[in-house]
Amino acid sequence: MKKLLLTTAVALGAAMSALAQADIKYTLSFANAAHHEAEISLTANALTAAPLKVRMSRSSAGRYATHEFGKNVYNVKAWDGAGKPLAIEQLEGDVWVVAKHGPVVKVTYTLFANWTDGTYASIDPSHAHLNMPPTMMWAVGMDARPIHLKFTDYEKYGWKFATQLKPEGAPGAYFAPNFQYMMDSPTELSNFNIASWKVKNADGKEQSIRLAIHSDDTQATIDKFAEHIKKIVLEEQAIFGELPAYDYGDYIFLDDVHPTVSGDGMEHRNSTCIVHPAEKIEGNETRLLSTYAHEFFHAWNVKRIRPKSLEPFDYSHADMSSDLWFAEGFTQYYGGLTLTRAGFGKPEDYVFTANGLINTVLTSPAALKYTPTQMSRYSVFADAGVSIDPNNNANVFTSYYTYGGAIALGLDLKLRADRGITLDDYMTAVWKTLGKNMKPYTTADLQAVLAKVTTPTYAADFFDNYVNGIKKIDYAPLLDKAGMILRKAAPGKAWAGNIGGLAQRGRSGAARTVATTSGIPLTGSTAQNSPLYKAGLDAGDTMLKADGKELADAGSLQEIISGKKPGDKISITYKNRAGEHETTLTLEESPAYEVITYEKAGKELTKDQSAFRTAWLSSKVK
Template sequence: MKKLLLAACASAVWASSFAQNPVVYEFSFPNIKHHEAEITMKLSAVPAGPLKVRMSRSSPGRYATHEFGKNVYNVKAFDGKGTPIKIDKVEGDVYTVPAHGADVKITYTLFGNWTDGTYVGLDESHAHLNMPGTLMWAYGFDKRPIRIHFNELKANNWRVATQLKPEGNNTYSGPDLQYVMDSPTELADYKENSWEVTNPDGRKQAIHLTIHSVDGQNVIDNFSKMLQRLVQEEMAVFGKLPNYDYGNYTFLDDVYPTVSGDGMEHRNSTCIVQPAAKIEGNEKRLLGTFAHEYFHSWNVERIRPKTLEPFNFEHANMSNELWLAEGFTQYYGGLLLERAGFDTPEDFYRSAAGLVNSILNTPGGTKYSAIDNSRYAVFADAGVAVDATNKNNMFLSYYTYGGATALALDLQLRSRFNLTLDDFMRRMWVAHPDVSKPYTVADAQTELAALTKDAKFANGFFQEFIYGSGKHDYAAWLDKAGLVLRPARPNVAWAGRIAAQGGRFSEGGSRGAGKGLVIAASTTFGTPVYKAGLDAGDVITAVDGNSIADEAAFNSAIKDKKPGDRVEVTYSNRTGEHKTSIRLEDDPLLEIVTYEKAGKMPSASQLALRNNWLSTKVN
């Protein structure tokens, strides 16, 4: 007992020391027109021995690595008196200070000209700061509190939008490195609308909508009313809001035509970047990102996969659970827009059909498991590669894979157990309420078994559809709601889906090249062009003896054909000119329609299930 008491006292002293010696950052923007910020990091009570500092390579909400160190330069070190001391660059994003005193100051220049949820955007209109792309950090200091001071706010007519705690005098704080790195910050002349939400226990919390756009305040206020309705619908799934740190949740929205579209969830905020001219006239379209990202306020930020906790800023966390963390969130994004009245049921059916098509009609969906596809996120989530990949044939986004899985599970819970996916999400939150109790795939199976009181069902579901690559009978489960899954383009001949932009096959990315149609990437396993032996690097020059110059000519050559017909294709590559035959097939694209649209009469039980599924849950 005495030893435990002494250890507790020592721990308290250590924590007190941390609190008295925070890591302090200071920002200045003397060259903002050229996308630069000057940043100072001050460290005190630095232990003896070499000091190691670095930039991150990964960011919360992203699952692939990103080389933030490439945009940091002019790195210098000083002692407590301001005298320069030696600092060595030992890796591309890692530095060491071999000799120093108790106080060390590191200064550097940060370049940022890419506004999205991952990187940094600096210009005269704003400083858009994703913290892993912004802050250098020191090893061994990750548990210390952090203070950040922003200079020149008034000169730039900027205010600060962030989940960090305001300390006054343009200074903000966070309890440790994990929290601050999860705290995007926007410095801008933004417009704001805030409101309070009361939880069933009477706790009031403030939600802030901050938007950096050209819209007037009236537009922001009207959009805020829409968002308030959506927040109510999302809250109804779980029964209450999370207890947000400092009693606040902040939407940071940046809207401008040249930004890079993105949405990135964080513990008490979300960073949304939308490439549009303005909010006005685009409200419904832009609201979709809010629907997805706010659901993460529960799913991911509280119901947290163990594989993401703690977050590693040196490399990507590989996760087995993204099919649930991101995929179930994707499903709910569309469902909640419909429940809140912003989408029609038909809008939701189209969204659901997209999920079903993805999992039934792609190799990543048919050949690989939910866990396989989740693990590939370390390469796929906005990861950068200059060499070709074969993703067409071995990866399906965990967003759509998980969304399709959520759709099937929701319908099975409703028709077999008189339960819902809402019930499952609430149970997951009770069992795994925060990052202190993250979950594994096995934990999710345990909660499904407890919810349904059917361990055999839960085990079969996970073995076949999560660990394995089995596919649900979507037609049968949709039928329970009086919905029909059917071919969207019956009796239409198909050689392979053609993407809508750029003259590219979605299988392979083909493009016109003057003397033929170039297939620029891997064709997709199982499609007619794949079976015909065509692949990346092949140039289609003729179909049935008629010259082909581009995608339009190829489409024209097959538009009057029927499934089962063959077309003779002449193509060339580095080995010379060749001929092959493409046997056209039925277009596999599926659609979901109501019994009524299909000329059938739904039963009372089918209508009841459908209406309960899609109706608002807000009292």
């Protein structure tokens, strides 16, 4: 019996030892940073005899379209635990397999990275800007393994580390509890400036907020800018009544500011990656705040109030969701609202934000035909998707950011007017019901929470009409309660539609050129609700004459139209590959709206309207 127990103990100990070693180790070296390269290795141990498959990602957390990150990986090799070469076969553009191996396999590769934004990676002597999906090859089927990362060859550049990864003792050593956490952890290596402060929650517990900015600014500028960010943090904390419980008690903003970078913002669980194409922070402080307000709100909405369709995030293909109208759209609404509440804009100036949101849903051809859930699903093509051929987005897509933002605006005003509660109350209920306990939601779950704070009938009516349907909120009487007027932007004036004039642009930002010696080339789709479309004009046509007068540019057409009125008809001469043609353009009144205050309209604001506006747009920090 004793012998049996001893044997069992030895076997159990061996199994536990093997389990303890079942992790993933990475090393990242930057000796060739001048040429935008990193040398990266992945080591997996405690392997079975089954083939080991490794791959690069094709999507990125917070990005919903497909990206080909495998294109910038080369020199892929494999080794055993003793350093002997192993055969590795490339199965697809971003997938490799080691068929025969022992318990340890090390895969090495070279990464080229030269695009600084919230999705990709870039490396040069000034920094290593690492979003993880385009950086890290990963072992398929080993998502639960703990991960250890070691960065080398960074000291000579004077780099420091900014990341939500957990430091692990030695300099340059970091830890992620699993694959999903690592992939959600952007990391900036540079000589950045940092500011940090503590924020206390309602339960008395403090958490750290850090601001790391790689820019040409002084520390004094960053410290001053941090005071602005503090206001945003507190306003958004006030909406939910608390900060989320960050995994290591810490949240970090990573911002890269330089004229050569590509503007972007990307939310992560305990951090956000922000990129601003500006000379520096100094002199641009207020202009740069909107990205911070939007991305920090995601710490609640998206990263914890999590759509079931994105959980867990699949990095092997595009991730589609019907709920981005809420995840991104409501965040868009609160980003602008937070700035006003924090004092970075006067309440009466909020009309400009409301104007943009409302015009999206009332004038966009796609919003007039498709539901917010349908537009959310189109994200797999629209969210920085990589393609070179033109699309028909002018007619088939409306951004779920502004579409959802307009829904949030309408629901906020309706709740205030109809129920005496606010969208803040609804968001808090969503947080407590779904987000705080990380229960992934469906559209039906969001409706159920609205039913709890209102009534089942109220919630069903709202979702049936405005979320799962295409009916539009009647904004005019709701805005009137805040002393704001919704009216036509150009009543009685003739309108032909938005002239293309600008080429379709690919991911690189390069315009598609159109060879022409005269006239107005239409390089993008015309909108279906425009006179241009109804006259049969579209991409590929060049407008030569209007009303018998030659056209040199869009301005010359507008000059002709300015002397007309809605209902007037003008002849258009145009050409395309089929030859030269004539058509008749019937001018209309522009469908665009504008929002103005009572004060600007020369009307007196009542006490009730003033109180409504103040309750809506004033600070909620106590």
